[in-house]
Amino acid sequence: MTANDPIHGEGKGPDRIFRDALAEGKFLIQRSRSSGRCYFFPRLVEPGTGATDLEWIEASGEGTVYATTVVRNRPEKGGDHNVCMVDLKEGCRMMSTVVDIAPADVKIGMAVRARIDTLNGEPAVVFVPAGK
């Protein structure tokens, strides 16, 4: 766990810190020490409260599919792919994709686990079915 005070401190902002960690294979999310609340996406202050007593924690990677769609594409354009919303165990939600299964087999309520893949040349958090 790394303490981070982006308002008063020097150096990188939360967006860059998140991306640099991802490049090193770590999926970080922020938590307010006072409220204990985790949130995503990374921000300079806790949204709504303005709390700046933020710390970075490594996400457990455990999540549940909250919503899902199959984006339809012709095979020559890369075929169909899944886009979904995942609720992380820590209580925040993100857009992602579930891979390693057919896009239409992704169901709401499905338990999933995070993995860092490369999408369009950049590291990104994707999910696979839990236990797979």
Added chain:
Amino acid sequence: MANSLRGKAAVVGVGLANRPEAPGRNAIELLAEASVNALDDAGLTLSDVDGLFTGSAFHYMPTLSAAEYLGIRPSYSDGSMVGGSSFVMHLLNAAMALEAGLCNVALICYGSNQRTIGGRLVSMSEPQPYEAPYRPRYPVSAYALAASRHMYEYGTTREQLAEVAVAARKWAQLNPEAFARDPLTIEDVLNARPISDPFTKYDCCLVTDGGAAVVMVRSDRAKDMKQKPAYLLGAAGAHWHRQISMMPDMTVTAASESGPRAFEMAGLKPSDMDVLELYDAFTINTILFLEDLGFCKKGEGGAFVSGGRIAPGGELPVNTNGGGLSCVHPGMYGLYTVIEAVRQLRGTCGERQIEGAKTALAHGNGGTLSSQVTSILGTEETL
């Protein structure tokens, strides 16, 4: 103070550039055509305009471009950008500016040639960095995700979504200005090309060209003008997110906040409304907004629209012009909800006219279910 704007301003002119396919014409030409038509409808001319309200996917500084093109020097202008709901927001902003004496004749205008220049939605929007890597198809996938959740939580069905598209098409068949008027069945919707599950092509709004404009003045002046005025009784906007992934509950939109505030200003309730014009970018929109604006309970929107209830001859007339699904959708449809509401209140809608309509609700949606703006308009009797 809560009702200090109620009935203080009125829409006295409406105009379209009804060119769903406008090859050889650009966006600002369509805006200007609609503006001239709206002013003519009001019995005014460009030289009367001193308040300008506009938004665009083509012009970075839209009020500057529109004022320059029209050759006007507004004493007040506003280019607030909340996507397709901007122009409904402009109704409220224009009413405030008129009431404050900052301007006397407000022109709200819009034009787009997105169909001709590419056949797809034109947007100046920056990519959303925490969503773009996953390649959602914008904006359809955002709405599809919301639909998937509504289906999961409330048992809303594909057929119920299709009912919305079929009802819109039936209204469009009564509107000679509508772009898509061929017969459409529930089976047609279900069997069409899938775009982003659960949506097929017919769950998605049209991609057209077009222009739209309305003229507003203070109510004391409105009553002596050429057209029967449509008074702004209430309006409110609310927004809770920008990116769809930040929407707190994907089955509840900020219309659940904008609606009650607009009704409060108007001193009216949902059951007082004679006709509804809801921004139906996708079939799920109509269901969500009927729920969030208080026309049925949360989760019951799918059942509510079934059996032709919102179609011609049904209990509650919704999207009587055919909506964004079947009438027109040049990218930001919001102002069209206002124009159809005004026409219904004037009683000039021909075959699709709701007999004796005195109150109308026009609701704009912007971004990815992000911005919600509700307006309530009424005839002189409702003042």
